[in-house]
Amino acid sequence: MTQILSVVSECAPLIKTGGLADVAGALPGALAEHGDHMSVLLPGYRAIMGKLGKTKVVDTFRDLFGGKARLLACNAYGLDLLIVDAPHLYDRDGGIYGDAAGQDWHDNPERFAALCYVAALIAKDGAGGWIPDVVHGHDWQAGLTPEYLAAQGVKTPFVFTIHNIAFHGNTGGERLGSLRLDPARFNADQFEFWGHISALKAGLAGADRITTVSQTYARELLTPEFGIGMDGILRARQSDLSGIVNGIDEAVWNPATDPNITTYKAPSGKAANKRALQKTFGLGKSDGPLCVLISRLTEQKGIDLLIQALPALLGNGGQLALLGSGAPDLEVALLEAAANHPNMAVKIGYDEPLSHQMIAGGDAILVPSRFEPCGLTQLYGLRYGTLPLVSLTGGLADTVINASPAALSAGVATGVQFHPITAQALSDALTTLCALYAQPDTWKKMQRNAMKHAVGWDTSAAKYHAIYAELTP
Ligand code: ADP
Numbered sequence: 001m002t003q004i005l006s007v008v009s010e011c012a013p014l015i016k017t018g019g020l021a022d023v024a025g026a027l028p029g030a031l032a033e034h035g036d037h038m039s040v041l042l043p044g045y046r047a048i049m050g051k052l053g054k055t056k057v058v059d060t061f062r063d064l065f066g067g068k069a070r071l072l073a074c075n076a077y078g079l080d081l082l083i084v085d086a087p088h089l090y091d092r093d094g095g096i097y098g099d100a101a102g103q104d105w106h107d108n109p110e111r112f113a114a115l116c117y118v119a120a121l122i123a124k125d126g127a128g129g130w131i132p133d134v135v136h137g138h139d140w141q142a143g144l145t146p147e148y149l150a151a152q153g154v155k156t157p158f159v160f161t162i163h164n165i166a167f168h169g170n171t172g173g174e175r176l177g178s179l180r181l182d183p184a185r186f187n188a189d190q191f192e193f194w195g196h197i198s199a200l201k202a203g204l205a206g207a208d209r210i211t212t213v214s215q216t217y218a219r220e221l222l223t224p225e226f227g228i229g230m231d232g233i234l235r236a237r238q239s240d241l242s243g244i245v246n247g248i249d250e251a252v253w254n255p256a257t258d259p260n261i262t263t264y265k266a267p268s269g270k271a272a273n274k275r276a277l278q279k280t281f282g283l284g285k286s287d288g289p290l291c292v293l294i295s296r297l298t299e300q301k302g303i304d305l306l307i308q309a310l311p312a313l314l315g316n317g318g319q320l321a322l323l324g325s326g327a328p329d330l331e332v333a334l335l336e337a338a339a340n341h342p343n344m345a346v347k348i349g350y351d352e353p354l355s356h357q358m359i360a361g362g363d364a365i366l367v368p369s370r371f372e373p374c375g376l377t378q379l380y381g382l383r384y385g386t387l388p389l390v391s392l393t394g395g396l397a398d399t400v401i402n403a404s405p406a407a408l409s410a411g412v413a414t415g416v417q418f419h420p421i422t423a424q425a426l427s428d429a430l431t432t433l434c435a436l437y438a439q440p441d442t443w444k445k446m447q448r449n450a451m452k453h454a455v456g457w458d459t460s461a462a463k464y465h466a467i468y469a470e471l472t473p
Contacts, residue, residue, distance in 0.1 A: 002468040004031070004038040005082075005132035007119045009112060009141035011040050012249075013077055014048045015096060018296060019246065019376045020138060020163045023213070026249040027464070028079055030457035034465040037080070039130065041122065043115055044072070044085040045096050052076050052083065058128035059121070065089065065114040065178070073128050082127055084118050109171040112141040112199065113179045120148035123156040133472045134159060136464075137207075140169030143199035146206025147181055147191065157471035159464075160207035162200075164373050165221060165228055166300065169199030193229065204233050209467050210241045213374035214395030218243030226371055244464060245398055246374040247457030248383065253359075255384045255451075260356035267385040267447040270360065277361030280354070281321040281345035288317030289437040292362030292386070294355045294377050297326030297334070302368035302391060307333055308423035309368075309430055310344070316434035319343040321362065323354055362386045363443075364433055368418075368426050372396045379455040382414060385447040389433050391426075392419035399455070403436060403446065414450040 010016055012025035028038040042048070052074045059071035067088030074081050084090070089111045094100045097108065105111060119142070123135050136159040137145045146158045173195060176183050186192045191202035204210060212218050218241055220226035221234050234241060251257075256265050262272040274290055277283075283290070291313060295301045303324075313320060320341075322334060325348050338346040347354070359365065365381035367390040374395030378388035382399070390396035396417070403413035416436070418429035437443055 002036045002465070002472055003130065003133045004036060004468060005119060005122055005135045006038050006040045007115060007135060007137040007142040007145055008040060008042065009115070009139070010096060011042055011079070014042070014051055015045055017096065019374065022249065022376055023163065023246050024138060025077075025079065026247065026457060027461070029249075030247065030461035031465060033458070034461055036465055036468060038136070039080040039082055039127075039132070041082045041084065041115065041119055043090045043096075043111065044083045045090045046092060047096070048083070049085070049091075052081065055083070056128065058082070061086075061118075064117070065110045065180075069114070071118060071122075071127060082122065084115055086114060089114055109169070109175055109179055109197070109199070112169065113144050116142060116144040117148050117180065119145050120152050120154060123149060124152045124154045132156060134468045136161065137203060139163050140167050140198075140200040140203065143169055143201070143203030144179070144181070144191075145203070147185065147202050150206070151180075151182060157208040158206060159209045159211065159467060159471070160203040162210065162212040162221070162373070165200070165226070165230055166371075167200070168193065168229075170196040173197060200230065201233060204230060204237065208240070208471055210234070210237060211244050211464075211467070212241070213243070214245045214398045215243035216397040217373045217394040220371070220394060242463075242467075244460050245395055246376065246379070247460050248376060248379045248455050250383070250456045253356075253380050253383055255360060258356055258360065260353045261360040264360075267444055267451070270363075270385060273357065273361035274363070275361075277321060277357055278319075280357065281347070283319050283321065283343060283345055286317050286319050286343055288313070288319065288434050289363035290319045290321065290361065291364045291366050291389070291433075292358040293320070293322045293324070293366045294358055295324045295367075297324045297330040299327070300370055300372075302370050302421065302426070303330045303334065305421070305423045305426050306366065306368050307337055309426040310337060310341070312427035312430040313434065314341050314343050316431060318430065318434055318437075320345070320366075321358060322346045323349070323351060323358060325349055359384045359386055363437060364389050367391070367396055368421070369393065369396065370421055375399070378415070382450040382453045383455050385451045387433075387443075387446055387450055388415035389429055390415060390417055391421045392417045393421065399453075401449070403432070408442065411445060412449060413446050414453055415446070
């Protein structure tokens, strides 16, 4: 049994802005099936402090990056949690990465350095008598952990998982002191990135093993196009890099038991959910597929491509229900498009129950991302018989079987993929989707395939388990 400390900036169901939280929340349970134990170290954001139940103080710090702090231990939502209660860093209104206006917190480097610093102390001295065999950090927020492990002289192995390489956690070199980093290591082989301190690079340089969340993304990261400046260090560390696809929490995302929907076990059970969803979004009946999209609204997610490709869907009798929030220009463009089309409706916001109702009621789920390390909503779609239409990149390439003539005749297709990632190719894919929907037998067969496709954690948790075991012989 390996004891693992997970170091992460968000964890479902406590606090979530994206797929990272889902993974962090699901991994401990999935690993328990393999006999491992994972505790999760999280910042004590104001938004989570009231959700922890009974806590125990297991450590105190007189000066944790500018103020007093405590380390709390508790069990909430079935997770063993360690919480860095540092009010000067985390007790504030607004989001977890930025203020209500969307500006990053000016002290984000220190806020997440503190998390890494505490992780290293736990690896050295333990927390309430518990001491990890392996530390597993996620994304740049956990990237400085190996620096602090080295500074403490701790040899605990460090696994680093890239959920999205687009975020580097860079800050100016003048912050070396405030981040308590060793100036001798501020060089291109360690955590210096073109004159800046890069938390992400520190993680990549210092990790014993690097993983990312799909095999295709692991390959893509080695190229300048996808590696975004980190492809060089990743090529140098290629033998320590592997792709392990994310699973979904099959207890939370199960159409047979989901409390948010009219439950079903076969594709025919989707009809009641589709009617309810059309009502919720103020959409009428239509002959084409009801497509759904649930996402952060950013350039990464290809929302602008979809806006250009809309005629191929709406002109073929299709419908679109979209839930998301993010870039103001994309929000405005989507709302304008919806105002002009009776078959399109948009809700701006973040709404977990509605996202379940959309996955259950939609005929298809759209994920037209420019890059997508893994992607989760296409996996929810598969489980709910809601066929994914996705770009051919990252985890979207690995988890969907395109309805090519060969896959259709072999009876294995589960969705539609498009490439290159352009508005034209997306238009063509939407036309294909509508044509498939017009063939009920083919569509039903694809739905059945999709619902049988393995999307849980079994295989992937076994791979993490194997990595931990290799590192702790
Ligand atoms: P990313 O992590 O890049 O945002 P993923 O597909 O990996 O993308 O994960 C996104 C997660 O956030 C999914 O669980 C998705 O359902 C959820 N999500 C995104 N936007 C919303 C929203 N507006 N309302 C509810 N859930 C959302």
